[in-house]
Amino acid sequence: MPRLAVLGxxxxxxxxxxxxxxxxxxxxxxxxxxxxxxxxPPEGFEEQVRKLAAGDYAGVNVTVxxxxxxxxxxxxxxxxxxxxxxxxxxxxxxxxxxAHNTDVQGFFHSLPAHLTDLxxxxxxxxxxxxxxxxxxxxxxxxxxxxxxxxxxxRTASRAExxxxxxxxxxxxxxxxxxxxxxxxxxxTAVGLRGENPFEHLPLDxxxxxxxxxxxxxxxxxxxxxxxxxxxDAGAITVDAIEILVQQGALSxxxxxxxxxxxxxxxxxxxxx
Ligand code: ATR
Numbered sequence: 001m002p003r004l005a006v007l008g009x010x011x012x013x014x015x016x017x018x019x020x021x022x023x024x025x026x027x028x029x030x031x032x033x034x035x036x037x038x039x040x041p042p043e044g045f046e047e048q049v050r051k052l053a054a055g056d057y058a059g060v061n062v063t064v065x066x067x068x069x070x071x072x073x074x075x076x077x078x079x080x081x082x083x084x085x086x087x088x089x090x091x092x093x094x095x096x097x098x099a100h101n102t103d104v105q106g107f108f109h110s111l112p113a114h115l116t117d118l119x120x121x122x123x124x125x126x127x128x129x130x131x132x133x134x135x136x137x138x139x140x141x142x143x144x145x146x147x148x149x150x151x152x153x154r155t156a157s158r159a160e161x162x163x164x165x166x167x168x169x170x171x172x173x174x175x176x177x178x179x180x181x182x183x184x185x186x187x188t189a190v191g192l193r194g195e196n197p198f199e200h201l202p203l204d205x206x207x208x209x210x211x212x213x214x215x216x217x218x219x220x221x222x223x224x225x226x227x228x229x230x231x232d233a234g235a236i237t238v239d240a241i242e243i244l245v246q247q248g249a250l251s252x253x254x255x256x257x258x259x260x261x262x263x264x265x266x267x268x269x270x271x272x
Contacts, residue, residue, distance in 0.1 A: 002058035004035040004255060007048065007066055011039045015241070015269045016061055019248055022268035023260035033058075033256065045069050053092040059255045060090050061248070067133060074099035083166060084137045089251040100254055104137045106247025107185075108145070110238045112213060115183060122146035127176050129201055130187035131158035134217050136166060138185050143168040147183070152176050152202055154188070178207040184214050186226055191218035197226040210234030217243060221272070241269050 006016040020035035038060075040048045045066050050073075052060060062070040067086035071077060074087060076098040081087045087099035108116060115121055124147045128139050131153035139162065142149045149170035153159035159172040178184070190200040198205050203226070208214065214230035215238040227237040245265045252260050 001056065002033050002255075003052075003056055004033060004059055004061075005038045005052070005057065006035075006061040006063055007038050007040050007045070008063035009039055009041050009065060011037045011063065014063065015244060015272075016063075016248060018271065019245065019265045019269040020252060023249070023252055023265050024256075026261045026264040027256070027258050029256060029258065040066075042066065042069065046073050049073060049090065049097070053090075053097055057092055059092055059251075061251055062088050062090060071099045073097065080104050080140070083140050084133075086133050086137070088247060089254060091254060100251070101137065102247040102250035102254070103134070103243075104141045106245075106250055107138055107215075107217075107243050108141055109246040109250075110215070110242045111183070112236050112238075115213060119146065123148065124182040125180055126150070126183040126185065127152065127173075127178075127181040128170070128185045128187060129153070129203075130189075131155070131162045132187065132189075134187035136162055138187055138217075139163070139168055139170050140166050142183075142185075143170050150176055150181075154200070176202055178203055179209055182212060184212060186214075186216045186218060189218065191216060191220055191224055191226060194220065194222060197224075198229075201226075205229045208233035208235045212236070213238065215243075216240060242266070245269050 006014050017037050024030045024033050070087040075096045078100050081099045081101035084101050088103045089100040091098040126142045126147045126149045128151045150173040151159040163170040190197050208230045212235040214235050216224040216226045217240050219240045230237050249260050
């Protein structure tokens, strides 16, 4: 029976096992496949992965803080994982470990169709808040799709370094004008602990526009204050769980070759 798991530290909060097992069941694969959660500290990560790869595991998802280490230990690295500098999905096959990054395409799939149709992002203006791993993935994708990307970060030097590092045309900005963007993506940690985003980010609660798409990648058990304000203004919003579902669906497809039911995954991921 091929096994799958999410590796993190901590990992008990992860919605992936419920979501992936629901998807496997809906595909009729739950008698063949299973998906668990393994908590592993950074110092034990590589050894644990090699043990799973040598055993009956077909692959794993990797979450905080292991995404860079997952890329580093892989024998084969798909291009997007290489550029983003992180892997969230490992495949164990034929004695080899292959690193994928479905966070990038998962983010893209979570956007509404008017931004993801062919060439739809060409010339659109996007503001990315943050300069960590998630920002890197988002900027790489949006820049590659032809959007004009501005990056704001609390520590401005990190935004500059990131834009250069991924060889993008994205520009670091210090004082973005909220109304000018078609898409705004929060990749910062603001909101994770219920902070008021309007105190920490260069955004004004009153300045969202109904033509905008606002994405908040910060997980929270309470509705995101950022998205609530954007919704109140009539904007389209995308939350962290939708991105989790989309990346998870792509990972499951890589392992099993089957396309899971997104609604089944959404329902399981939101059930708490
Ligand atoms: P990731 O999880 O994407 O890898 P990270 O490397 O932990 O992210 O970085 C978290 C991001 O949240 C950073 O952009 C960080 O800004 P700094 O580079 O200035 O540290 C941002 N961040 C965290 N707390 C913040 C706050 N209170 N206000 C604004 N930005 C914040």
